[in-house]
Amino acid sequence: MADGLSGLGEFEIIGLFRQAAEPGRRWVVRGIGDDCAVLDVGGKERLLVTTDMLVERVHFLRDGITPRQLGYKSLSVNLSDIAAMGGEPTAAFLAWGLTADLDLAFVTGFRDGLLQCAREHRVDLLGGDTTASKSDIIACLSVLGRAEAGEVITRFGARPGDVVMLGGMVGDSGAGLHLALRKSGEVSAADRRRLLSAHLEPRPQVELGRLLAKRRLATAMIDVSDGVLQDLYHVVTASGVGADLDADALPLSDAARALAKSAGVDARDWGLSGGEDYVLLFCVPQDREAETLAACQSELGLRVVPVGRVTQKKHIRVRRNGTWGEMHIEGYDHFKRQE
Ligand code: ADP
Numbered sequence: 001m002a003d004g005l006s007g008l009g010e011f012e013i014i015g016l017f018r019q020a021a022e023p024g025r026r027w028v029v030r031g032i033g034d035d036c037a038v039l040d041v042g043g044k045e046r047l048l049v050t051t052d053m054l055v056e057r058v059h060f061l062r063d064g065i066t067p068r069q070l071g072y073k074s075l076s077v078n079l080s081d082i083a084a085m086g087g088e089p090t091a092a093f094l095a096w097g098l099t100a101d102l103d104l105a106f107v108t109g110f111r112d113g114l115l116q117c118a119r120e121h122r123v124d125l126l127g128g129d130t131t132a133s134k135s136d137i138i139a140c141l142s143v144l145g146r147a148e149a150g151e152v153i154t155r156f157g158a159r160p161g162d163v164v165m166l167g168g169m170v171g172d173s174g175a176g177l178h179l180a181l182r183k184s185g186e187v188s189a190a191d192r193r194r195l196l197s198a199h200l201e202p203r204p205q206v207e208l209g210r211l212l213a214k215r216r217l218a219t220a221m222i223d224v225s226d227g228v229l230q231d232l233y234h235v236v237t238a239s240g241v242g243a244d245l246d247a248d249a250l251p252l253s254d255a256a257r258a259l260a261k262s263a264g265v266d267a268r269d270w271g272l273s274g275g276e277d278y279v280l281l282f283c284v285p286q287d288r289e290a291e292t293l294a295a296c297q298s299e300l301g302l303r304v305v306p307v308g309r310v311t312q313k314k315h316i317r318v319r320r321n322g323t324w325g326e327m328h329i330e331g332y333d334h335f336k337r338q339e
């Protein structure tokens with residue numbers, strides 16, 4: 001990206017569009033600013049629309065991911081945005097740019113990974129666009145989903161007193177990236193597979209999103225694509241509230257902990273600001289916390305984890321090693337320089 005943009009963050013750029021776009025059609029329920037746009041298509045039905053792009057050298061390295069994994073991931077990160085609204089994904093469109101040096105095996109591998117992910121979530125590939133690209137592979141997926149009006153969960157509904165919960169382990173993807181970049185630290189072959197798979201083939205929590213939506217359990221939700229801190233920040237700013245986040249309570253896998261110990265880093269940082277975990281972060285009224293834990297366990301065999309509390313004060317406090325401190329956001333921003 002041109003140096004000139006580096007002073008401007010990804011979210012400031014999006015803000016420039018958001019301020020100017022002014023959606024006027026009466027069927028627009030939500031426009032820019034959530035995981036999906038929401039359209040009223042008549043009756044109780046709501047149409048969800050999202051699009052997300054993977055760019056070579058920005059999101060992946062060609063020799064660090066197989067074509068099959070790349071196809072899988074390009075769809076799964078989009079399904080995660082449908083999940084984050086409580087929706088049921090229905091259809092996908094693939095627009096991509098391919099460089100001349102790619103071969104047939106790349107195309108069929110990518111196709112097979114994408115279609116495997118589509119089959120797992122009963123999504124149909126219904127169209128797209130195929131073009132040449134001069135130097136980098138680009139894969140942009142757009143996905144449609146559906147939900148009933150009362151089921152849609154936005155980023156806007158968090159209330160003081162709500163419990164902040166995570167739908168699963170965080171930090172594995174950041175740990176997987178650490179391994180993929182061949183940074184220091186060693187783990188067993190099984191841990192290595194787990195961490196790399198979390199990074200290269202993330203599993204969107206579509207079933208969890210549907211369960212929370214159907215039972216009206218969550219007041220606000222987002223998927224963790226930029227790190228727990230950054231994504232919690234999106235929820236609290238959209239909702240006009242703040243939060244206390246207990247970093248000591250973050251669910252971290254034994255594999256991530258083992259790698260962090262060996263590499264001499266803090267595994268919590270992979271969860272807080274690593275990103276790409278694609279687990280759901282959601283807020284639940286305090287009096288429904290027990291019901292939520294029980295429903296996720298009994299219906300999905302899933303242990304969701306309380307990690308914080310929504311507050312009235314409009315900032316985020318983070319507890320680490322028993323001490324509360326003010327937040328410093330270090331999630332991924334495409335135009336700010338990363339370490
Ligand atoms: P997510 O991480 O859930 O994919 P993003 O942080 O990428 O969400 O985007 C935040 C919001 O900004 C979304 O509503 C997205 O659709 C919107 N957005 C991103 N880029 C643009 C753009 N160039 N024009 C209009 N809306 C955009």
Ligand code: MG
Nearest residue numbers: 035081223225
């Ligand atoms: Mg999202």
